[in-house]
Amino acid sequence: MYDLDQQVLRTDVSGMPLEWVSYRDAVRLYHLGQVSYACGTVLYRIHGGTNARSGERSVIDVNSIIATEGDTHALIKARDSYVPPLNNPTLFSRDANLCLYCGTRFSSADLSRDHVTPLSCGGVDAWNNVVTACKRCNNHKAGRTPEQAGMALLAVPFTPTHAEYVYLRGRRVLTDQMEFLLAHFPRTSPLHERIGKRP
Numbered sequence: 106m107y108d109l110d111q112q113v114l115r116t117d118v119s120g121m122p123l124e125w126v127s128y129r130d131a132v133r134l135y136h137l138g139q140v141s142y143a144c145g146t147v148l149y150r151i152h153g154g155t156n157a158r159s160g161e162r163s164v165i166d167v168n169s170i171i172a173t174e175g176d177t178h179a180l181i182k183a184r185d186s187y188v189p190p191l192n193n194p195t196l197f198s199r200d201a202n203l204c205l206y207c208g209t210r211f212s213s214a215d216l217s218r219d220h221v222t223p224l225s226c227g228g229v230d231a232w233n234n235v236v237t238a239c240k241r242c243n244n245h246k247a248g249r250t251p252e253q254a255g256m257a258l259l260a261v262p263f264t265p266t267h268a269e270y271v272y273l274r275g276r277r278v279l280t281d282q283m284e285f286l287l288a289h290f291p292r293t294s295p296l297h298e299r300i301g302k303r304p
Contacts, residue, residue, distance in 0.1 A: 111148055112275060114170045114282045122271040122286055123173075131167045145169030145281040169279050189270035191232055193218055198273040200237035201299045205259045206246070211239050221262060223248045232264035260295065269296055 112125040115134070118141045126134070128149050134140050145168050153163035189195070196218055202210050206219075219238035222228030225248045236258065238246070246254040265273060268289035272278065273296075278286070283300070290296055 109149075111169075111277065111279070113148065113167060114145075114271075114275075114285065116170065116172045118172050118174055120172060122268045122289055124271060125275055128167055131171060132165055134171065134173055135165045135167065139173045139175065141172045141174050143168035143171045145285070146279070169282055170285055187267050188232070189265055189267065191230065191235065195265075195270065195273045196232075196235060197237050199263075199265060199269075199296070199299075200260070203237060203259070204239035204242050205236040205262075206238055206242040206251070206256050208259055209239060215239060217243045219243045219246060221258065222250055226250065233262050236260070236262050263295060265296075266291060266294075269294060272296070 109128055111128070113128060113131040115123050115126045115131075117123055128151070131149075132151050143166075147166045148169050149165075149167040151165045151167060153165065155162045193216075194213065197213050197216050202213065202216065204211060204216070216237050217240050218235050219242070220228045220230065221234050221236060224230065228234050242256065246256055251258045266289075268286055272283070272286040272290075275282070287297070287300075
């Protein structure tokens, strides 16, 4: 029995990660002939209808990673200056669900977004100025900088690249998908170390 919630990693023909798609979207891409090649493990074997003339039933094997055709020049040009949208689930994933002040791992419900330089002090709501904080630490820090509050920041906030953002948005990333995405991370990416700390 297949886990129909398992996401498929879609890339462009050069192998650059683009997004996660559902099995339905993946089957549609296969059916439209837009899948150039596939790699990774076979996640699904989808059986279609039976051909009235040949009597053969169509079958589509959906792999965990599919490369699709299409014009990606605009995306490639934008990738260098790409800034992914900031949202709490992806921020918490970036920081491995750790409070970057006390170092304790929490469930997402017990975490909050902290502005290192508070908005009231001219800080901005951007990746390089936000960290994951437990509610207790965030309340203690209040409208102060970490230095003013006497709190040490355990890691420097950073803006994820496109490939890192795709990884962070994934649910239950499979080993072959993770290895594929890791190959597209910058060598200096803090995620290389943090991935082992994900809950």
